[in-house]
Amino acid sequence: MTAAPSDSVVLAWTRLERAHRAALGGVQTRLKKAGLPSLEWYDVLLELERAGPAGLRPFELQKAMLFAQYNLSRLIDRMEAAGLVARSAIELDGRGQVLHTTRAGRALRRRTWPTYAEAIQHAVGRHFSEAEARTLASLLGRLHRAVD
Amino acid sequence: MTAAPSDSVVLAWTRLERAHRAALGGVQTRLKKAGLPSLEWYDVLLELERAGPAGLRPFELQKAMLFAQYNLSRLIDRMEAAGLVARSAIELDGRGQVLHTTRAGRALRRRTWPTYAEAIQHAVGRHFSEAEARTLASLLGRLHRAVD
DNA sequence: TAGAGTTAAATGCATGTGCATCAAACTTGA
DNA sequence: TCAAGTTTGATGCACATGCATTTAACTCTA
Secondary structure, eight states: OOOOOOHHHHHHHHHHHHHHHHHHHHHHHHHHHTTOOOHHHHHHHHHHHHTGGGOBOHHHHHHHHTOOHHHHHHHHHHHHHTTSEEEEEOSSOTTOEEEEEOHHHHHHHHHHHHHHHHHHHHHTGGGSOHHHHHHHHHHHHHHHHTOO | OOOOOOHHHHHHHHHHHHHHHHHHHHHHHHHHHTTOOOHHHHHHHHHHHHTGGGOBOHHHHHHHHTOOHHHHHHHHHHHHHTTSEEEEEOSSOTTOEEEEEOHHHHHHHHHHHHHHHHHHHHHTGGGSOHHHHHHHHHHHHHHHHTOO
16 A cells, blocks of 8 residues: 655646656657657667667667566667668577667667757756756656656 | 757656556556556546536547547547537537546546556556655656647 | 648558467576 | 466557647638
């Protein structure tokens, strides 16, 4: 049995929803206007690049992005069809595969960043001081790490 | 031309995404397990109840919830079909309509709240002190209010 | 007050998502 | 070592969403 949430908690939750929708909408609109791929695609490319030459297994990517399994499976389908990522079999686990970005995928991500950065600044950055941004990031980080 | 976002800003944005997904996932799972309606349905019912006897026009609800117009239109279709909300014509504006909750809608919202509250506490509340929750709510509030 | 422009809401069609389930490979334990 | 259970990833089907467009009503201007 959990205690009832305080008013501040309920407010924080509600605003998390709304703030997220507001910021997301703003960012997506800007990316779309620039003819760039969606945020999800960017995130996949970034996570894969960060993973380095070892690449990432789909289930690892799934955990990192908090994506549903079936959802990620089909997202990778589309990105593979677009030539941005590559699946390759892995010898240690016959079920599994490893994902890598392609040259085109890395190029696209690089090309996307300036617009994305500007969108982030517009949707989020300009509303906060440096200290506030740090506080916000720190508080939100706790929620991310606590996935049950 | 906007300045480049600082690292803290980018981190805050990233964590907003992930924290939202984490918290949302947790809450939705709990509602689903209890056989209760989705968050969106709850939010619509709540907003309409808050609006009092005057009800709300779809476009007002849309702005409050940051929902896409076509999306809300069909969401209301479904909730109307389920007998939870009612559309009624408005005399001042022949295009428009007003939305109200039905008795069944209000009953459902009331019945949902305990589970929802517990889910909020689990997904959000338990990770923060009272002061932190207030800080978080306050920071997030700025993003919501700044929809362009 | 007619016509152009705007706003409110709905909808056809393509695409994306959720749920359940599946198949195949791995692990565990008697 | 074999059967039961688990993990990885894909997929059929229903439903939801996004985009573009439509219809109807309102507003504003000349």
